[in-house]
Amino acid sequence: MVDQSIAGPVKVMANASEGDRSGRARIVILLLCLGLVAAALLSLTSGASDASAVNVLSDWLLGAVPNDAALSARDSLIVYDIRLPRIILGMLVGAALAVSGAVMQGLFRNPLADPGLIGVSAGSSLGAVAVIVLGTTVLAPVTALFGTLALPLAAFFGGLATTLVLYQVATRRGQTSVAAMLLAGIALAALAMALTGILIFMADDRQLRDLTFWSLGSLGGATWAKIGSVGPIIILALAAMPFLARGLNALALGEATAGHLGIPVQRLKYTAIIGVSAAVGASVAVSGGIGFVGIVVPHLLRLLIGPDNRYLLPASALLGASLLLLADAVARTIVAPAELPIGIVTAIAGAPFFLWILLRKRGVVDL
Amino acid sequence: MIEARDISVNIAGKRIVGGVDFEARPGEVAAIVGPNGSGKTTFLKALSGELAYTGRVILNGRDLSAMKPVETAVHRAVLPQATTLSFPFTVREVVKLGLVGGRSGALPGEDARLPERALARVDLDGFAGRFYQELSGGEQQRVQLARVLCQVWAPVLDGKPRYLFLDEPVSSLDIKHQLIIMNIARDFARRGGGVVAILHDLNLTSMYADRIFVMHRGRLAATGSPQDVLSDELIDKVFDCRLRVGVLPAGNMPFVLPQSAA
Numbered sequence A: 001m002v003d004q005s006i007a008g009p010v011k012v013m014a015n016a017s018e019g020d021r022s023g024r025a026r027i028v029i030l031l032l033c034l035g036l037v038a039a040a041l042l043s044l045t046s047g048a049s050d051a052s053a054v055n056v057l058s059d060w061l062l063g064a065v066p067n068d069a070a071l072s073a074r075d076s077l078i079v080y081d082i083r084l085p086r087i088i089l090g091m092l093v094g095a096a097l098a099v100s101g102a103v104m105q106g107l108f109r110n111p112l113a114d115p116g117l118i119g120v121s122a123g124s125s126l127g128a129v130a131v132i133v134l135g136t137t138v139l140a141p142v143t144a145l146f147g148t149l150a151l152p153l154a155a156f157f158g159g160l161a162t163t164l165v166l167y168q169v170a171t172r173r174g175q176t177s178v179a180a181m182l183l184a185g186i187a188l189a190a191l192a193m194a195l196t197g198i199l200i201f202m203a204d205d206r207q208l209r210d211l212t213f214w215s216l217g218s219l220g221g222a223t224w225a226k227i228g229s230v231g232p233i234i235i236l237a238l239a240a241m242p243f244l245a246r247g248l249n250a251l252a253l254g255e256a257t258a259g260h261l262g263i264p265v266q267r268l269k270y271t272a273i274i275g276v277s278a279a280v281g282a283s284v285a286v287s288g289g290i291g292f293v294g295i296v297v298p299h300l301l302r303l304l305i306g307p308d309n310r311y312l313l314p315a316s317a318l319l320g321a322s323l324l325l326l327a328d329a330v331a332r333t334i335v336a337p338a339e340l341p342i343g344i345v346t347a348i349a350g351a352p353f354f355l356w357i358l359l360r361k362r363g364v365v366d367l
Numbered sequence B: 001m002i003e004a005r006d007i008s009v010n011i012a013g014k015r016i017v018g019g020v021d022f023e024a025r026p027g028e029v030a031a032i033v034g035p036n037g038s039g040k041t042t043f044l045k046a047l048s049g050e051l052a053y054t055g056r057v058i059l060n061g062r063d064l065s066a067m068k069p070v071e072t073a074v075h076r077a078v079l080p081q082a083t084t085l086s087f088p089f090t091v092r093e094v095v096k097l098g099l100v101g102g103r104s105g106a107l108p109g110e111d112a113r114l115p116e117r118a119l120a121r122v123d124l125d126g127f128a129g130r131f132y133q134e135l136s137g138g139e140q141q142r143v144q145l146a147r148v149l150c151q152v153w154a155p156v157l158d159g160k161p162r163y164l165f166l167d168e169p170v171s172s173l174d175i176k177h178q179l180i181i182m183n184i185a186r187d188f189a190r191r192g193g194g195v196v197a198i199l200h201d202l203n204l205t206s207m208y209a210d211r212i213f214v215m216h217r218g219r220l221a222a223t224g225s226p227q228d229v230l231s232d233e234l235i236d237k238v239f240d241c242r243l244r245v246g247v248l249p250a251g252n253m254p255f256v257l258p259q260s261a262a
Helices: A022-045 A053-062 A069-107 A120-134 A140-170 A178-202 A205-216 A224-251 A255-260 A265-287 A293-305 A309-333 A342-361 B040-047 B069-075 B091-099 B111-121 B137-151 B175-190 B202-208 B232-239
Strands: B002-011 B014-024 B029-033 B054-059 B076-079 B163-167 B194-198 B211-216 B219-224
Touching: A022 A069, A022 A293, A022 A309, A069 A224, A069 A265, A069 A293, A069 A309, A120 A140, A120 A178, A120 A205, A120 A265, A140 A178, A140 A224, A140 A265, A205 A342, A224 A255, A224 A265, A224 A309, A224 B091, A255 A265, A255 B069, A255 B076, A293 A309, A293 A342, A309 A342, B002 B040, B014 B029, B014 B040, B014 B194, B014 B211, B014 B219, B029 B040, B029 B175, B029 B202, B040 B163, B040 B194, B069 B076, B076 B137, B091 B111, B091 B137, B111 B137, B137 B163, B137 B175, B163 B175, B175 B194, B175 B202, B211 B232, B219 B232
Parallel strands: B029 B194, B029 B211, B076 B163, B163 B194
Antiparallel strands: B002 B014, B002 B054, B211 B219
């Protein structure tokens, strides 16, 4: 079957290394690194306050004394304690969501798999909300034992449980059914949201305020403390993913063939599921449900550099981080001095994109 | 040497393969033939470690059930009947996946050129930059064979023979490419490797196989050289067809046999 959209625009490639896109992938990754730096600087200098990161940076670099010391102290506070942690958190969450999407798509052998779409984020939210609402009562021993880690851990186990159930339902003898995966995802998301609803019903007013951002997603609560608790989890999960790249490439041929090529398929699958659950769980724990990053980013990159996970995974991390920073910059400035939840921004940009993928892929994605 | 003793496979409580003894020797092409549903593919899947079986498979002196995927991948490569891809890989990227285990056996530094050479062998020169999903079924099958050849490029590694498992390697190919692929298998065996191929064409089988294993209703109906095995009685019993071996058609009815290839 000939499908123009998945084939992409490039039909004939250079002669000697015909069909080898690794050179182009390296260049794209380099450009994405520069793009991320640019996006971070843009985020650092824009916001509801007129605090100038340029002043703070020049302070820091040149040791220059600015004309108004009081204003500079306020700027420095805004930049170091509000914008900088928010930017770092945004990069971590964006990278985690995009890489998780790419890994799940490789695992399910399907370009439509996304932690947000198939219920993994909903499962993580359930875990996180359970800790917020029940943390002082039923789950008090858990929060006492794990402290600030209780929230990301609960989100991790929520996501892990969802992914394991999903994989069992959707996969039969090495073949994943797209229809079963999406429908099982809908059912699991509905169940997780219903249980979350019960918890919200039980919540008091203060907890309700804490909970509002879960439904929409926001980086607004970023602090150095939060980065300290979820940053290591996300970094660890992201660091493990490159080791899966070759196995995920082979998995594109099917589980049996990947096994024949020498890939330990069971171990690969469980490592991928645990890694994705950790990354998504940690992201959801700090920023709620930010959708569509996991599906849009890997899809765009596959058109550009092909599906080789050795390049796709790092490129997804970079582009996911950049795009989330840009989305957050939009969320912070578009209705300033108020702030739009970032989940709304990613959904408004991502949902039409997802429909576009479906339109172009109709006939290939067999539902 | 591959030795399989008393292999049985049950799927969902139904016995698909029962008590099959099998041997594949280096230097030989072993063909598995039999009607549809006789258990050929299931048996090959047991032999490649993909399906659970009872009995014993010895692969180059080691018990298959005690070997890890990364170890069996050194000793044999498997070509399935058809392979669909979930992402838009180029032909070169698919063929390169054969090198993922890193034991092609080619000279140091030659691995990078193997995809080109493997594609040339299966008559797909110039296809490296094409997208796999855009190719015809027969072309896809040859791309997969090129990938499999990369995995066991040297038929002998560390003094041990390696094996090609081919499940209907020529079923979707035109006659020219049937001959090319069967000659690749023949050549692999000549250079010290072993080949296990499921085939449907009895003419190709008698032309290329050193030894035939005939399967019928999950059991082994006959084993031996083509001359010994392919008889009127066996074909009648196994394939339920009153065909006669070695009889020319009457009158001026044209017939074309692969054996006539110059």
